[in-house]
Amino acid sequence: MNRRSAVAGGLIALGLGGRGAAQSARLRTLAEGLVGAGAASPRSAVVRIERMSGDAIFEAAAGEARPDTRALMTAQTPFHHASVSKVCTAILILQMAEAGAFGRRGIDARFSELGVLDRDVQARLLRVDGRDVAPDITLRHLLTHTSGMRDAIVDDAERIGGPAPQSLMGGLLGPGRDPGKRWIAWDPRRPEDADAGVLNLYLARGMGLAGLSTPGARFHYSDTAFVLLALLAERMGRAPYHELVRRRISVPLGLSGLYVAYRDDPKALGPARSPEAEVWFGPRPLLSGGFSLSFDWGGGGTVSPARDLTRLWRGLAGGELFRHRSTFDAMTSWIAPPGLAAPRTGVGLGLFRVAYPGGELWGHSGAWGARMWCDPQRKLVLAGTVNQVMADGPWHFPFFAAAADEAKP
Structure with a gap:
């Protein structure tokens, strides 16, 4: 060479x-x-x-x-x-699906039925026009950014992107906040404390009550979805994400x-x-x-x-990384839901x-x-x-x- x-x-x-x-x-x-x-x-x-x-x-x-x-x-x-890094999270979920962790439905299993969140928390995860639609969210929706959930990193309950003032990044970049704070994904002991974790902030700031769409209806990029997927991986894998x-x-x-x-x-x-x-x-x-x-x-x-x-x-x-070649084929089975914008022409399972x-x-x-x-x-x-x-x-x-x-x- x-x-x-x-x-x-x-x-x-x-x-x-x-x-x-x-x-x-x-x-x-x-x-x-x-x-x-x-x-x-x-x-x-x-x-x-x-x-x-x-x-x-x-x-x-x-x-x-x-x-x-x-x-x-x-x-x-x-x-x-x-x-x-979302590719790594998607890999973990698909490896677990291959092993049968989510039952016969695989990634079409409903997130709410997998025991990650308590019922009262789950009920605040996604509401559209006042209606609780969180039980309809599947792992496929989370992996393809079609869950209808806002992105806690840059969105808030009123605005999309920016980053919005009440989003996690909007808060860290604003005055009076500690930019060196060490974040965790979720603290179930303090669900109302916006500083307790990323999912805590999402719930405390009312982002789940201002859902963008019903699951599967539209594309909206959401880090919140991959927080949930990583929490699910920890539960099913019985080990920390890292x-x-x-x-x-x-x-x-x-x-x-x-x-x-x-x-x-x-x-x-x-x-x-x-x-x-x-x-x-x-x-x-x-x-x-x-x-x-x-x-x-x-x-x-x-x-x-x-x-x-x-x-x-x-x-x-x-x-x-997979038992079956068909799993990577599924990752790259592209869909083009409403809301997906150029240069993206398709979204797969953790890939674009x-x-x-x-x-x-x-x-x-x-x-x-x-x-x-x-x-x-x-x-x-x-x-x-x-x-x-x-x-x-x-x-x-x-x-x-x-x-x-x-x-x-």
């Missing part, structure tokens, strides 16, 4: 194979362009591209990973995945660098989360500034270098399909700038991040176009 490393303008790139220098130069130029000079521009980035066979095509890192230690971003730097991820996903695939932040941390991590790559909110550094991302959890709590994400996708698509100039991609993105996507036609997989909250646009699209040329014999 032809290997060439280069350092230019803060870029550390490794061209791996391909037809020659031209395509590698194009990929290096794209990687270098991910890091900008403006206050709201990404300050660091990493991208890795592989064939589905496992052969690496390109890997590059650019910029400064940490403003406090001045450490450079490298291919080995761990970064926060945000919602890319232990299930490690035992059922990381160990089988050899993902030595993947862990669930704030739950399964390496011992070397301190309060500022170094050496994890910094996450920026505009000009504001979150991790080194003491901002806790612990609320992500089952909806977005995993961390790893890019290499572990490409391996995760290859293991998932290659059938290494999007249209891009080269065709279509399967995978997931995260709000902290992370990406894990596959071009199934060209058999290419990409993982990486720009470590910038709500990073602008599909930064990974041009890499797939350039990598398609690089991958040609």
